[in-house]
Amino acid sequence: MIKVGVLGARGRMGRTVCETIDGAADTELGAQVDQGDDRTALLSSDVVVDFTHVAAVMDNLRWCIDHGLNVVVGTSGFGDDRLAEVRLWLDKSPDTRVLIAPNFSVGAVLMMRFAAQAARFFESAEIIELHHANKMDAPSGTALRTASMIGEARAKAELGAPPDATKQELAGARGATVDDVHVHSVRVSGLVAHQEVLFGGHGETLTIRHDSLDRASFMPGVLLAVRGLASLPAGLTVGIEPLLGLD
Ligand SMILES: NC(=O)c1ccc[n+]([C@@H]2O[C@H](COP(=O)([O-])OP(=O)(O)OC[C@H]3O[C@@H](n4cnc5c(N)ncnc54)[C@H](O)[C@@H]3O)[C@@H](O)[C@H]2O)c1
Numbered sequence: 001m002i003k004v005g006v007l008g009a010r011g012r013m014g015r016t017v018c019e020t021i022d023g024a025a026d027t028e029l030g031a032q033v034d035q036g037d038d039r040t041a042l043l044s045s046d047v048v049v050d051f052t053h054v055a056a057v058m059d060n061l062r063w064c065i066d067h068g069l070n071v072v073v074g075t076s077g078f079g080d081d082r083l084a085e086v087r088l089w090l091d092k093s094p095d096t097r098v099l100i101a102p103n104f105s106v107g108a109v110l111m112m113r114f115a116a117q118a119a120r121f122f123e124s125a126e127i128i129e130l131h132h133a134n135k136m137d138a139p140s141g142t143a144l145r146t147a148s149m150i151g152e153a154r155a156k157a158e159l160g161a162p163p164d165a166t167k168q169e170l171a172g173a174r175g176a177t178v179d180d181v182h183v184h185s186v187r188v189s190g191l192v193a194h195q196e197v198l199f200g201g202h203g204e205t206l207t208i209r210h211d212s213l214d215r216a217s218f219m220p221g222v223l224l225a226v227r228g229l230a231s232l233p234a235g236l237t238v239g240i241e242p243l244l245g246l247d
Helices: 012-023 039-044 057-066 080-091 106-121 141-156 215-231
Strands: 002-007 027-033 047-050 070-073 097-100 124-131 176-178 181-187 193-200 205-212 235-238
Touching: 002 012, 002 039, 002 215, 012 027, 012 215, 027 039, 027 215, 039 057, 047 057, 047 215, 057 070, 057 080, 070 215, 080 097, 080 235, 097 215, 106 141, 106 193, 106 205, 106 215, 124 141, 141 176, 141 181, 141 193, 205 215
Parallel strands: 002 027, 002 047, 047 070, 070 097, 097 235, 124 181
Antiparallel strands: 124 193, 176 181, 193 205
16 A cells, blocks of 8 residues: 655645545555645655645655655646756655656646657647636646757757747737747636647648646546656656656
8 A cells, every 4th residue: 555645635636636546446545734734744655745836845845855755746837947956855865756747647748749759840839728717827837848848859950949920019929938939828717727739830730739628637647656656766757757658
């Protein structure tokens, strides 16, 4: 039995994680911790899962690493700076494992992969990500990661910036730019998590779209991470790709 503690246990994702862990035959739901609760209840966990908030996750992660707890993180907001900081903390706790995944949905991971594969064949690439109106960060972590994967593939293929003749622009009309890839964030009540990657070339376009229709879409990936964490090398792993045999 893998004993799992949950941080953010009363949130939308946290509640679904608690139900999933409780319902799986080989996992046991331990401490359920949310804002204001005592984190020491997590100390007996084999794995801690964090789905909290961009402003809270670094403090939680630091606390877990300092206490030698292995952590699976789904909370958004991990850019290169934050990842570097986590690696520094892990240097001082060499047996601890942390997996940070911008997206636990298998379909979304494949969408990112396919986008990276397609990137070198098209001069234009833009991303539209669409989420529920309660999402606090924009662009989404998935969009940021997709953009940097596309950017890397474009740089390798020496493609340069995509063509764009825009001279006059209402601020924000062309979205945010990440590694030369324009990223447009839509926030609409009723949506869950969706993303389209649009490529354009010579008289053709290619659209790769992924839809998470329910928070349940993230749960196979969360379980995979909880079960597979001990098999990963100590230190930081980013994304569930190694556990899906994609790396
Ligand atoms: N990686 C993925 O696949 C994936 C999928 C969906 C959502 N997310 C991310 O997960 C995070 C949570 O999303 P949500 O929709 O469940 O949000 P939510 O607002 O419904 O839940 C967050 C919960 O965290 C709690 N919290 C805040 N600060 C805390 C702290 N210091 N300690 C413990 N708990 C604390 C809040 O009280 C709340 O209950 C967001 O960052 C979201 O973008 C990631």
